[in-house]
């Protein structure tokens with residue numbers, strides 16, 4: 698356990714299409730997504746960490762490589778940071794599965810089971826196991842659902858409590874697991890006081 702800067706990957710081609718990616722690997726970063734990754738990396742310049750661990754999916758790995766180049770840190774991949782398994786919703790339009798009153802919202806509740814989507818608690822467990830393996834100060838490059846799930850866990854929130862959380866592309870969610878604290882959630886600008894924890 699330790700201190701973790703969870704970063705969602707930059708904008709991907711499939712994000713732009715309003716199509717659910719899930720654990721599919723059909724999509725890399727758009728030019729905008731690359732610029733988002735560079736902007737986040739520049740905010741992190743000067744930090745001292747034990748490594749960058751990335752989901753193996755192209756959109757995340759490309760983000761991690763950009764960050765690694767700016768910080769001069771090698772990137773390792775770990776399957777436990779991969780995006781949620783969406784079952785039958787994979788590569789489908791998000792609005793086919795979400796409440797029409799709230800387009801582009803999250804798939805939650807009973808729909809998850811109907812479409813064979815990965816269990817919320819299982820997703821939390823796999824991210825936590827990655828944190829158990831990588832003890833110290835790390836950047837974890839991952840995806841919307843795992844980041845929302847692990848942050849909710851440390852906030853003591855249920856999945857429904859987290860429905861309103863929007864983890865933006867290339868945003869930072871910082872968790873101090875030793876203190877069981879979420880220091881920021883989906884931040885696109887890093888608080889200098891939080892950055893100091895990584896010097």
Ligand SMILES: O=C(O)[C@H](O)COP(=O)(O)O
Pocket residue numbers: 705706709712716717718719720780781783839840841842
């Ligand atoms: O499309 C999905 O699976 C999610 O809504 C977003 O996934 P991403 O963080 O990998 O873009």
